[in-house]
Amino acid sequence: MDINEKQKLIKSLQEEEKLILSELTELARKNPNVKGDFNVPFPNEGDSLDENAREITEFERTKAVVDNLEKRLKDISTTIEKLNANSYGVCEKCSVEISADRLQAMPTANLCINCAKVHSHEV
Numbered sequence: 001m002d003i004n005e006k007q008k009l010i011k012s013l014q015e016e017e018k019l020i021l022s023e024l025t026e027l028a029r030k031n032p033n034v035k036g037d038f039n040v041p042f043p044n045e046g047d048s049l050d051e052n053a054r055e056i057t058e059f060e061r062t063k064a065v066v067d068n069l070e071k072r073l074k075d076i077s078t079t080i081e082k083l084n085a086n087s088y089g090v091c092e093k094c095s096v097e098i099s100a101d102r103l104q105a106m107p108t109a110n111l112c113i114n115c116a117k118v119h120s121h122e123v
């Protein structure tokens with residue numbers, strides 16, 4: 001990967017990072033003690049059983065979205081760190097170079113296709 005490509009990728013990752021952060025700030029409150037962690041406020045619609053059930057559903061739905069965004073944010077910052085440290089595009093498990101096609105489709109990939117397959121079976 002040449003320096004221009006690298007800069008371009010870092011820039012687009014940083015833009016995505018900004019977008020995710022603003023989404024997270026809308027949905028949740030930043031945890032001042034843990035970097036990259038957001039707390040979902042519990043909604044308060046009322047005290048009836050119906051309302052309480054709705055609050056729980058809403059909370060869980062928001063929490064799932066926030067968890068995904070947090071994970072994505074972490075992937076992005078890890079990827080930016082790797083780009084800056086010139087260790088980008090290497091599989092975290094087997095140290096093989098991740099194929100350019102895979103990186104193009106998924107710039108934050110941290111496993112090669114083989115390890116990703118094994119990993120997804122584990123989960």
Ligand SMILES: [Zn+2]
Pocket residue numbers: 091092093094095096111112113114115116
């Ligand atoms: Zn691998």
